[in-house]
Amino acid sequence: MQKQSGRPRQQELNERILNAAITLGRELGYEQVTVQMVADAAQVGRQSIYRRWPSKEEMMADALLLHASDVVNVRFSRLSESAEVNICGMFCEMAKLLGDDGVLTKEFLIAAQNQPALQQIYVEKIATPWIANISKFMDGINPSLDPSLLHTMATMIQSTFMYQLLIGQELDRAFCEKLAAVVCPQILRGF
Incomplete structure (x- = not known):
């Protein structure tokens, strides 16, 4: 078999860069990571990164999204006939998937407080799809819910997870059960 030469496929290169960004973010913290560090870790030039992402913020947002996509896009499954068991299961799955990236997500949110562009990236790429996924799951439990109230409840749930991260609290089973x-009861009653 002949060895292929040339550039690695785009997707593989993108993932290598994003994985390097996440690894560095976990080790050093969001603020400490530089594009040059990511380039060195991914064994690419800085221009390879800047051709894909115009800023560190967008690169880190995509890195978080790649690793948080399990949380954002998870297909929650019904575990039983009990709505509470299913909802708790969804929360536990979200908590488990946030896992390693919780501290990095926290630092990303803190940095976004003073950077409107970063806030917009977070809202568009992470929060909005995550909230839509929670809404979809809740709608499956009670399809008669008003969509605007369902969206409000899903936003409150997502915000509660983020608040727990921001104040350094565990996303453990006890939190999910509470x-x-x-x-x-709110979902079953229809607010």
Whole structure:
């Protein structure tokens, strides 16, 4: 078999860069990571990064999204006939998937406080799809819910997870059970 030469496929290169960004972000923290560090770790030139992402912020947002896509796009499954068990299961799955990237997500959110462009990236690429996914799951539990109220509840759930990260609290089973105990009656009653 002949060895292929030339540039690596675009997707592989993108993932290598984003994985390097996440690894460095976990090790050093969001603020400490530079584009040059990511380029060195991914063994590419800085221009390879800047051709794909116009800024560190956009690169880090895509890196977080790549690793948070499990949280944002997870297909929550029904575990039982019990709405509370299903909702708690969804919360536990979200908590588990946030796992390693929780601290990095926290630092990203803190940095976004003073950077409107970063806020917009977070809202568009992470928060909005995540909230839509939660809404879809909740709609499956009670399809008669008003869509605007459902969206509000999903936003509150996503915000509660982010608040827990920001104040350094565990996203453990006890947290998920407490949140499910509050949310479930609202979903079943229709607010």
